[in-house]
Amino acid sequence: xxxxxxxxxxxxxxxxxxxxxxxxxxxxxxxxxxxxxxxxxxxxxxxxxxxxxxxxxxxxxxxxxxxxxxxxxxxxxxxxxxxxxxxxxxxxxxxxxxxxxxxxxxxxxxxxxxxxxxxxxxxxxxxxxxxxxxxxxxxxxxxxxxxxxxxxxxxxxxxxxxxxxxxxxxxxxxxxxxxxxxxxxxxxxxxxxxxxxxxxxxxxxxxxxxxxxxxxxxxxxxxxxxxxxxxxxxxxxxxxxxxxxxxxxxxxxxxxxxxxxxxxxxxxxxxxxxxxxxxxxxxxxxxxxxxxxxxxxxxxxxxxxxxxxxxxxxxxxxxxxxxxxxxxxxxxxxxxxxxxxxxxxxxxxxxxxxxxxxxxxxxxxxxxxxxxxxxxxx
Amino acid sequence: xxxxxxxxxxxxxxxxxxxxxxxxxxxxxxxxxxxxxxxxxxxxxxxxxxxxxxxxxxxxxxxxxxxxxxxxxxxxxxxxxxxxxxxxxxxxxxxxxxxxxxxxxxxxxxxxxxxxxxxxxxxxxxxxxxxxxxxxxxxxxxxxxxxxxxxxxxxxxxxxxxxxxxxxxxxxxxxxxxxxxxxxxxxxxxxxxxxxxxxxxxxxxxxxxxxxxxxxxxxxxxxxxxxxxxxxxxxxxxxxxxxxxxxxxxxxxxxxxxxxxxxxxxxxxxxxxxxxxxxxxxxxxxxxxxxxxxxxxxxxxxxxxxxxxxxxxxxxxxxxxxxxxx
Numbered sequence: 001x002x003x004x005x006x007x008x009x010x011x012x013x014x015x016x017x018x019x020x021x022x023x024x025x026x027x028x029x030x031x032x033x034x035x036x037x038x039x040x041x042x043x044x045x046x047x048x049x050x051x052x053x054x055x056x057x058x059x060x061x062x063x064x065x066x067x068x069x070x071x072x073x074x075x076x077x078x079x080x081x082x083x084x085x086x087x088x089x090x091x092x093x094x095x096x097x098x099x100x101x102x103x104x105x106x107x108x109x110x111x112x113x114x115x116x117x118x119x120x121x122x123x124x125x126x127x128x129x130x131x132x133x134x135x136x137x138x139x140x141x142x143x144x145x146x147x148x149x150x151x152x153x154x155x156x157x158x159x160x161x162x163x164x165x166x167x168x169x170x171x172x173x174x175x176x177x178x179x180x181x182x183x184x185x186x187x188x189x190x191x192x193x194x195x196x197x198x199x200x201x202x203x204x205x206x207x208x209x210x211x212x213x214x215x216x217x218x219x220x221x222x223x224x225x226x227x228x229x230x231x232x233x234x235x236x237x238x239x240x241x242x243x244x245x246x247x248x249x250x251x252x253x254x255x256x257x258x259x260x261x262x263x264x265x266x267x268x269x270x271x272x273x274x275x276x277x278x279x280x281x282x283x284x285x286x287x288x289x290x291x292x293x294x295x296x297x298x299x300x301x302x303x304x305x306x307x308x309x310x311x312x313x314x315x316x317x318x319x320x321x322x323x324x325x326x327x328x329x330x331x332x333x334x335x336x337x338x339x340x341x342x343x344x345x346x347x348x349x350x351x352x353x354x355x356x357x358x359x360x361x362x363x364x365x366x367x368x369x370x371x372x373x374x375x376x377x378x
Numbered sequence: 379x380x381x382x383x384x385x386x387x388x389x390x391x392x393x394x395x396x397x398x399x400x401x402x403x404x405x406x407x408x409x410x411x412x413x414x415x416x417x418x419x420x421x422x423x424x425x426x427x428x429x430x431x432x433x434x435x436x437x438x439x440x441x442x443x444x445x446x447x448x449x450x451x452x453x454x455x456x457x458x459x460x461x462x463x464x465x466x467x468x469x470x471x472x473x474x475x476x477x478x479x480x481x482x483x484x485x486x487x488x489x490x491x492x493x494x495x496x497x498x499x500x501x502x503x504x505x506x507x508x509x510x511x512x513x514x515x516x517x518x519x520x521x522x523x524x525x526x527x528x529x530x531x532x533x534x535x536x537x538x539x540x541x542x543x544x545x546x547x548x549x550x551x552x553x554x555x556x557x558x559x560x561x562x563x564x565x566x567x568x569x570x571x572x573x574x575x576x577x578x579x580x581x582x583x584x585x586x587x588x589x590x591x592x593x594x595x596x597x598x599x600x601x602x603x604x605x606x607x608x609x610x611x612x613x614x615x616x617x618x619x620x621x622x623x624x625x626x627x628x629x630x631x632x633x634x635x636x637x638x639x640x641x642x643x644x645x646x647x648x649x650x651x652x653x654x655x656x657x658x659x660x661x662x663x664x665x666x667x668x669x670x671x672x673x674x675x676x677x678x679x680x681x682x683x684x685x686x687x688x689x690x691x692x693x694x695x696x697x698x699x700x701x702x703x704x
Contacts, residue, residue, distance in 0.1 A: 118484055120484065121483050121484035121485070121486050122483065122486050129483075129487075130483055134470060134474045137443065137470060137474055137475060139443070140440050140442075140443020140444045140446070140471070141443055141447040141450065141475070142447060143440075143443070143444045143447060144443065144446055144447020144448040144449075144450070144451070145447040145450060145451050147444060147447065148447065148448045148450075148451030148452065148453050149451065151403075151429060151453065152451070152452075170437075170467075171440075171443060171471075174435070174439050174443065175440065175444075177440065178437070181435055332481045332485045333480070333481055333519050333520050334480070334520065334522075334544050335480070335488060335543040335544050338572055338620035339572070339620065339623070339624070340620060340621070340623065341620075
């Protein structure tokens, strides 16, 4: 019997519309209304400025460890701006800009990174899942949400985020496989920022692209220049429309770069060169978009000041949050606390009362409420 | 009223709950056309179709992970893991997400999911098909963990688990699937999760068991009554978590002696928590050390040796008599 080819050779499309030198492929340029372009720019700038402010807050010990997003603003905001509020967004832990765009109050995110679970509580009716930390484990949730939306006859689309490291996890593959078999309205956005902490992409996979992993599961995979917000927007808009029309899931790999640290507890000089970082700084998504808007005369005066003022106001609200009531930790383990848990709550309540009576100073934490976490010295 | 074995009783619970509530779905490997490898979901796909009785791909993390998403959306997935020995491939989804979503979202979301798994030995099965792992789930805050001992309470507990707003891990002993038939009423019954049942009353000794071990405890109690003139309380825990400490403590305060029987290995097993609860609540009533009859602290040894590993009547009687003679 002869050897036969069962499948045609696959192709992975790569999309770039506005390159790092400012060259625009006008034939692919999306028709985004001027106001939306301004909002987009503001969302990306807010993401950048918030990131920088959060690093300062962390260094000052005012918030705990978090994962900065610098360099990935286009991959995030360009993607979620294609969603409706009624759609669902499923983040990992490095989607601050996308989360703020989706309506998470900044002070809530600051609370989350200060050890307050209140920061993970979406507003009523807000169709966003909270930050998920175990890598790739949020992806099957997105598939289940999409299944449920389809089951209920809703036209909601689910967009899930993960990074390049996540594509090595079993949950990534199980999620893609389930999504393909079930043909549900989900869009996977892989932010390929080249580094999973200290491990570069070439040690993560022998595949030429991450996008092609989708093809094995029977769904389209597309690679885009993740620092080109126009390309991210066009790819995600198409994928979201396809999902909403009942044409199934898509995977979009955004090729981008983490310009900063993995988390504030990380020192990237140990594993990558300054030259590499500098080369990617020249591809900065914000510089690129600003130049594009400049040509269209859409750059708002005083945008940075306005964004900084919004962040400063949120930081003030965050710092005004009082000392947490330890007893509320018992409130959300179960819908109704079982007897043993009610007894444990009672025991802690009594202890707190005793401590308060014995030595009033001990009842209050010695440091201000937001400084509970040890600051990294790195 | 019909005489049903445990398989048929569970099937009835699923059928009636799915008829009652459109949001209840069944998902797992082979649960559709095949009706599950133990036939617990038999014919449900005929009644409710493949969108509600989902033959999933063979991937435990995918099943539980997708189930989390469905539950967050408001559905009530009943997920079947084909054997409890395979659940380690979704253990991270259970611990990281199923148990925590209510806490993480501060009550905005919750996961009304049931995770059914056949467990237990004595059925001459391959490796990973005979283990008892209830202690892992009972240890996780945010989960509930129940184990029925017969058709009627299995049906009622499964209905309660489906209606519970919190996630429930539901263990079904393989040895009980076809062991006995019981009268199961046509009308839906529930049983409160977190409540044990006193199935036999006596003042001399408390025998505490659940699942397939309940039969041993009952037989031991009968033997002790006939041969030794000793009357034992027999407790069927039904829920491992939350544990009904109140009923356990009340019984031991009365009898002063306790023997705990479980199939899981001994160290750090449910017996340790039960014994600690007795120490907390009935220390001054104790007349003898609390005894535990369990499997040994070895990986499940293969069915050629399983009879020497899983507790049997002689071991339960031995422990009971030692306790009584102390």
